[in-house]
Amino acid sequence: MFLEKIAESQSKFFLFGLVSFIIGIAGASVLGLTRKNLFFLSCCLILLLVSLGITISKKWRVLIVLSIFLFLGVWRFVLSEPAKSPQNLRFFTGHLVIVKGILISAGEISGNYQRVYLNSQALKFFVDDNYKKIQGKTILYLEKYPLHDFGEEVEVRCNLTDPKELLKDDQFSYAAFLQKEGVWTACFNAQIISNLQPRHFSFYKIFLDLRNYFNQKINYLLPEPQSSFLRGLLYGDRTTFPPELRNAFSKTGVTHIIAISGYNITIIVVGLLVLLKFFGLSRRRAFILILGVILFFILLSGASASVIRAGLMGVLVLWGRQIGRQSSAGRVLILAAAIMLLFNPRLLLFDVGFQLSFLSTLGLIYFSPILEKILVKISALWGLKEIIIATFSAIIFTSPLIIYTFGQFSLVAPLANLLILPVVPLAMLLGFLCLFLGIIYLPLGKIIAYAAWAVLSYILKVAEYLAGWKFSALNLSLPWWLAALFYLFLVYLIYVNSKKSKI
Missing domain, CATH: 1.20.1280 (Monooxygenase)
Structure with a gap:
């Protein structure tokens, strides 16, 4: 049947x-x-x-x-596993080689070393040897300084290693993390012999330079840690975000507001919709404006695969709210997931960002109508009700995965999100205006910066205060089968709700 x-x-x-x-x-x-x-x-x-x-x-x-x-x-x-052929970098694992290629990420400081990804083009065994054409990505672990930049064409001497062999503490997860990035080798204690070109042109590099210019302006307009927080809020740059504040955000369950993920974008999309509707903008105009914001965010964040996936999830939520049809939005979500997995099937089990993005979007599409029925007698409260429903839908759908993966559950997350999320769109708006006006006329940007500083400080203080509570977060372990049972229960609730809606 x-x-x-x-x-x-x-x-x-x-x-x-x-x-x-x-x-x-x-x-x-x-x-x-x-x-x-x-x-x-x-x-x-x-x-x-x-x-x-x-x-x-x-x-x-x-x-x-x-x-x-x-x-x-x-x-x-x-x-998706590359063949071990002489044309692929993986074939030379275990050998000391000289690799020529282009850096496809900016240098990132991690402990006592600098980490950067390299897209290889050619390889040789000795300095006086001839290069052989190859392909494949690897991750370089270099000296902490000088910092290297995206687009540099370099020659690197390193001993190609399988990540599983060296990182004994967390073999599977780290190797799987690299594999879903298309990286099957690692170069520890790598040494750059020469920079063949100072820069390799690309549109990605143009947006990185633009982001660096914005960083300088924001640093001039706002003090720390507000300036670092605003950069994370506007385009996901967390390079200088203080560790103590990262810990506070993690404990209070609000890390998503400075993370490049679908979880982050979907929550912010709902907040922006509420704010624009509050100012009298029609749903159609708000849709177009937020679509432009998402596109700008993707480009400014570097348009990497993870950022594009997050932006796509945000567009799906926006489109679902526009058409107002649960079934259509759900089908498009599955289609989008299938297309993303067609390009990179290792995202499904080895990319927590993809999983959180998918689950939070799923919660907003299918679980928010259930919460709307429960809270039907509560007034709109100037759009706060919609934010509360979106936040709790995302939290309910992502909490089992967060506990299973990170072993931590934030008890204050609902309260923190309730106090913080309503002002996030305002903080983004003021931050954007202060940056935009600061570029045109610096004194004018400084005036708006005072208002932006006040809202950003409020968010930081709330996160720090709630994180200081004795039982703000619990360290928990959740077996996979219990998490699976919880999700089956959610599927059952959605099924029952859909049956009642048809009656």
């Missing part, structure tokens, strides 16, 4: 095909399948295609096609 219903609707058939594809990727991730399993997977796929050709029953044909989608998901995950 279920399969026949799927067969009757093309949209349902396509939707369940995408879900099967995602399940296939999840299964391959959990089982840890590699290229060694490729022959077996190929045989299974051929067998399914042959079965599809000889099967007449519509019900069985649907089941076989869904199985093909599932195996395609498994196939895609396995193929």
